[in-house]
Amino acid sequence: MKTSEAIELLKKKGYKTTGKRKDILTYFENEDGYRTAKDLILHLEETYEGISFDTIYRNLHLYHDVGILEVTELNGEKHFRMNCTHHHHHHFICKECGKTKEIEVCPMEEVRKSLSNYEIEDHKFEIYGLCPGCQTV
Amino acid sequence: MKTSEAIELLKKKGYKTTGKRKDILTYFENEDGYRTAKDLILHLEETYEGISFDTIYRNLHLYHDVGILEVTELNGEKHFRMNCTHHHHHHFICKECGKTKEIEVCPMEEVRKSLSNYEIEDHKFEIYGLCPGCQTV
DNA sequence: CCCTAAAACCGTAATCATTCCTATTTACAA
DNA sequence: TTGTAAATAGGAATGATTACGGTTTTAGGG
Known part of the structure; x- marks a missing residue:
């Protein structure tokens, strides 16, 4: 935004x-x-x-x-x-600098099937690590 | 365990x-x-x-x-x-009672491909909501 | 442009989870 | 049984966040 x-x-x-x-x-x-x-x-x-x-x-x-x-x-x-408004996606988050990279994959479609009796309100999918710029090789 | x-x-x-x-x-x-x-x-x-x-x-x-x-x-x-030691999986977590349900889906395989220059240390995939027992229909 | 009510703001105290510190107690190996 | 490093109690310190009374600023109608 x-x-x-x-x-x-x-x-x-x-x-x-x-x-x-x-x-x-x-x-x-x-x-x-x-x-x-x-x-x-x-x-x-x-x-x-x-x-x-x-x-x-x-x-x-x-x-x-x-x-x-x-x-x-x-x-x-x-x-x-x-907030990223354009479409649903998740993030890789760099532990060092906090910068993020978008991840297109979202497995919620599949997950919903296995949670039929559950009321799903929210979900979080985040990947943590070091971005290319923060790796101290 | x-x-x-x-x-x-x-x-x-x-x-x-x-x-x-x-x-x-x-x-x-x-x-x-x-x-x-x-x-x-x-x-x-x-x-x-x-x-x-x-x-x-x-x-x-x-x-x-x-x-x-x-x-x-x-x-x-x-x-x-x-800790669940038997195999890698994620959880649905009930916001009310904290109880969990295992989710077999894990999209990290796919994600790794799109993060080739990134050093992945960890990831979190959690689904939040109400379990069947906590829904106040 | 001016006025007024509501919204924002400041300064600071309070709260809540968590960590830290020191003296004392305990587990367990010799 | 005993020595000693690990574990614990009790309480103070920390760090993020929230709360609050009083003051300032903003938006919008007159």
């Missing part, structure tokens, strides 16, 4: 536009990978001295709720990235 | 056997699903008044390190279950 697209979505839902909100979106658009609240606050502090945890987490949750951000939990810390 | 099997494994690796350690294993063997440190400490406090967090976490980590327990992170909390 693009920043402009996200801002439109927020407006349509009646949320107010602020400088911080725009900057958070721009940050994630540029980062292209999973980032933590800590990463984000460090970035925003350059521009907004004294920015509050509350602002960071409130907006991360808001963005996640409206579908702008995806979230995953690694090492006891939540990681966020821009 | 069975409790007896796990105790053998620990002995072989030179770890001491204590009542608490045995009880932790028995607990997980009986529970058959993902459980948190909190769940475990509540159970052990019935028998061992004043048991320490340290003991709980130290043993959970030990068991995970030697392969007795599997771990996954849900809602900011680590969840543990007995």
Whole structure:
């Protein structure tokens, strides 16, 4: 998702536009990978001295709720990235830099068959390791 | 994995056997699903008044390190279950009771092909929802 | 352009899971 | 039985996240 697209979505839902909100979106658009609240606050502090945890987490949750951000939990810390809206897919996630690569494979079709009595709400398929750039051969 | 099997494994690796350690294993063997440190400490406090967090976490980590327990992170909390040693598979996890159901499908074979330059260390494939027993129709 | 209510925000305290630290106790091999 | 390294208790420390009262900013109608 693009920043402009996200801002439109927020407006349509009646949320107010602020400088911080725009900057958070721009940050994630540029980062292209999973980032933590800590990463984000460090970035925003350059521009907004004294920015509050509350602002960071409130907006991360808001963005996640409206579908702008995806979230995953690694090492006891939540990681966020821009939502990929084009089609359903999963990710390889680099343990070092947090960058992701799309994985087209999704076996849910097959899985559903073997879970006929179960109410499936969600699923997670993630591959972890080192991306080419982070391998210290 | 069975409790007896796990105790053998620990002995072989030179770890001491204590009542608490045995009880932790028995607990997980009986529970058959993902459980948190909190769940475990509540159970052990019935028998061992004043048991320490340290003991709980130290043993959970030990068991995970030697392969007795599997771990996954849900809602900011680590969840543990007995390791399934018989063959590679994944789990449906009930959001309500933590019980699991084995899923045979694993698409990693296919995935590896599309990640030739990547160093794959691990992967997670989990399905979340409500098991038949927890659905409030 | 101005005003007002609602939304955002700050500063900080509280919470929750987890880890760390030191003194004491225990398992078990010799 | 005993020596010693491992295990434990009790509690403090840490780190991420949430909560909250008071203040500022935004959106939008007049």
